[in-house]
Amino acid sequence: MIAHFARASFAALVLVVVAFWSRAEAQEIKGGLRGRVTVEEIGGPVPGAVVAIDSIGVDVVADQDGRFFFQDLDAGRYDVTVSKPDSGLVTTRLSGVAVSPGRMTEIAPQMEAEIIELEVWDVPQEEFDEGEELVPAALEIQSALPQIATAIDADIIARGGGSDVGDALTKAAGISVVDSRYVVVRGLSDRYNVVTLNGARIPSPDPDKRAVNVDIFPTSLVDNLVASKTFSPRLAGESTGGNIDIITKAIPRENFAKFSLTNGVDTLAS
DSSP: OOOHHHHHHHHHHHHHHHHHHHHHHHHHHHEEEEEOOEETTTTOOTTTTTETTTTTTEEEEOOTTEEEEEEEEESEEEEEEEEEEEEEEEOEEEEEEETTTEEEEOOOEEEEBBOOOOOOOOOOOOOOOOOOSSSOHHHHHHOSSSEEEEOOOOOOHHHHHSSHHHHHHSSSSSSSEEEETTTTTTTTTGGGGGEETEEEOOOOOOOOOOOOOOOGGGGGGEEEEEESSSOOTTTTTTTTSSSEEEEEOOOOOOOOOOOOOOOOOOTTTO
């Protein structure tokens, strides 16, 4: 009886060992596949790329770093497709990727940017007169200044419709005009601002103020207005707030005459 029980126990033990061994062998035949999807030549990752194994119909989505992972794959060769719709990248296919039993296979698929050929456009060459300016004078003046400044040329002044320099300066950023005549730059009062005419300092007509009445200059005589908003060694020492330089037009080559007519009524006069 004891011998029979011993033989039965031994047989059961053998069956358990064989079953465990068979299961271990079954697990060893599985393999894995992993990698990182990048853009060719650039080398950057492709997050959200769809990596699919065509033969078994399984796909995964790459993470933010472009990495993907497959597990529990049977040993063999697989065709892998990498795509990302509406990204401008061409779908990539890798054929015959070998997966070994019990091992993790590494691949590094690279995607190319889609090249779109555009139609040929013929741009006709425009002919300019010899004396015509291609670049506005205000931009040339503004780019040549060593400090932060705003330049307004005669064309911009004419489009603004202002009749005097006071109206024209209201179109410049960071500059306000009080009572249509006193300039305030970056919120600083008249004692910190200087007004010049072609580079020459303009004195104030008011004995109690240093402010210059800019409304006495008609825009018809102005070629450019240059408003410097930062201090520069080339400017007067008092212009810590700003310096307004009124540049007049050159002497005309031909004679001309202009006139204007205005009227007004003083309702307080008897």
